[in-house]
Amino acid sequence: MEKGKRTVLVTGASGFVGQHLSPALEREGWIVRPVVRQRSQAANEVVVESIGPETDWRDALTGVDVVVHLAARVHQHNDRGSERLYRGVNTDGTLHLARRAIDAGVRHFIFVSTVLVYGRTSDGRPPFREGDVLTPVGLYGKSKAEAEVGLASLAQLGNMGITVVRPPLVYGSGAKGNFSSLVRAVNFGLPLPLAAIRNQRAFVSVQNLCSFISYRLANPGTKFDVFLVADNEQVSTPDFVRRLAKASGVRARLFPLPTPVLSQLLAFGGLTSARESLIGSLQLNVAKATATGWQPPFTLDEGLRLALSNMDARC
Numbered sequence: 001m002e003k004g005k006r007t008v009l010v011t012g013a014s015g016f017v018g019q020h021l022s023p024a025l026e027r028e029g030w031i032v033r034p035v036v037r038q039r040s041q042a043a044n045e046v047v048v049e050s051i052g053p054e055t056d057w058r059d060a061l062t063g064v065d066v067v068v069h070l071a072a073r074v075h076q077h078n079d080r081g082s083e084r085l086y087r088g089v090n091t092d093g094t095l096h097l098a099r100r101a102i103d104a105g106v107r108h109f110i111f112v113s114t115v116l117v118y119g120r121t122s123d124g125r126p127p128f129r130e131g132d133v134l135t136p137v138g139l140y141g142k143s144k145a146e147a148e149v150g151l152a153s154l155a156q157l158g159n160m161g162i163t164v165v166r167p168p169l170v171y172g173s174g175a176k177g178n179f180s181s182l183v184r185a186v187n188f189g190l191p192l193p194l195a196a197i198r199n200q201r202a203f204v205s206v207q208n209l210c211s212f213i214s215y216r217l218a219n220p221g222t223k224f225d226v227f228l229v230a231d232n233e234q235v236s237t238p239d240f241v242r243r244l245a246k247a248s249g250v251r252a253r254l255f256p257l258p259t260p261v262l263s264q265l266l267a268f269g270g271l272t273s274a275r276e277s278l279i280g281s282l283q284l285n286v287a288k289a290t291a292t293g294w295q296p297p298f299t300l301d302e303g304l305r306l307a308l309s310n311m312d313a314r315c
Contacts, residue, residue: 008217009064010049011035011097013042015176017112017206019251020090021068024210027216035060035071052093057279061104066217068110071092075140076179083139090143094151102158108211108220110163113148115228116141117166121280122197127234130166130226144149147224155224158261163216164226165209172206172307178277183308186245186252193257197237197282202230205303208296215294227289233300237278247304 008025010019013034022032033044046060051071061067073089094111098213101109117134119141136145148164157160171179185192212229235243238254245252298306 002048004127004191005029005031006065006117007031007033008031009035009046009060009067010070011048011068012072013045014034014038014040015070016176017170017209018070019174020068020206022174024214026216027070028218031215035065039044050089051093051097052088053096055093055096056096057100057104061100061106064101064104064106065099065111066110067101067106068107068213068217069097070112072112072144075085075138075142075149076159079218086139086143087146090140091146091150094147095154098151098154098160098162102154102160106160108161108163108217109151110165110216111151112206112209112213113144113164113166114141114167115168115270115282115284117145117148117221120277122283123281127283129219130228130288130293148219152224161220161222162224163220165212166226166228167204167209167278168202168230168284169277170204170206171303175206177306179307182241182244183248186241186263187248187250189253191253191255192241193262194241194256194278195254196256196259196262197279199236199238199279200234200280201237202234202284202286203240204230204299205296205298205306207298207306208305211297212289212294215292221292221294227292228284228286229289229298230286231298231300231303234283234295235300243301244304244308246300248308287311 010018010022010028014020014036022034025032026078033046034042035046035048037049039047048097073086098109117136118128119137123130134145136142151162208231243251259279
């Protein structure tokens with residue numbers, strides 16, 4: 001270990017968030033030990049081919065001060081019948097890593113979870129807060145919620161502080177999934193039937209998420225804590241598309257389709273989760289995160305410009 005520097009183990013380092021977080025932490029003075037599935041010749045990397053309840057973490061955790069656990073099994077096509085796979089990675093794999101981290105003398109463990117532990121929508125209720133009852137739907141949300149419950153128990157047994165971060169949709173350079181699909185649709189000039197939607201949704205730029213993780217590592221707080229993290233602005237789906245188009249230098253092509261009709265069309269197409277993420281609200285109360293002294297360094301518009309720039313934007 002370099003004198004005066006601390007070591008952070010980052011799982012999922014080759015993923016979307018990890019590719020932004022690792023260089024950000026290095027700039028903050030951390031020695032980053034990235035966990036990857038395939039060797040890439042990056043400095044200090046550790047190859048772990050799979051994460052589960054039997055993974056050998058001994059070498060990876062030697063000399064580590066803190067762990068940021070990003071790796072997870074995320075939404076996959078044809079996930080029906082995959083409950084064992086989700087639980088094996090996201091729940092059992094997370095708790096096994098946390099136990100081995102406690103054994104290795106790690107001081108702080110950050111687990112990046114998801115707002116899907118509340119379900120997919122906040123319609124008909126106030127914005128979600130950290131203390132709300134967890135009502136996850138889907139294999140991904142359920143496996144993350146189960147991991148959180150297990151981590152809360154572990155925090156009471158050991159000397160390692162544990163922080164859970166629940167972000168909404170994370171957007172940025174290199175993002176996949178719904179965000180990348182939306183970017184392609186906007187840049188191709190496809191007419192989108194979203195103009196009639198009246199909702200409010202939270203988003204977080206990858207830069208803001210990385211900023212909070214970095215801040216939390218420097219200010220670890222109590223033995224166990226949970227935070228919701230999002231951009232300052234929470235906007236409607238059509239407004240997000242308009243802001244995305246502006247950042248991309250194109251015109252958003254939106255037309256109104258009655259929301260019940262759009263909902264039925266998406267359901268008919270088997271796009272239930274897309275229906276809820278496009279039409280439903282997902283509002284978050286982030287007062288707890290900002291009360292720590294952290295503030296999102298980038299606005300929504302700035303985050304979108306970074307995401308869509310031709311440069312390889314990093315935190």
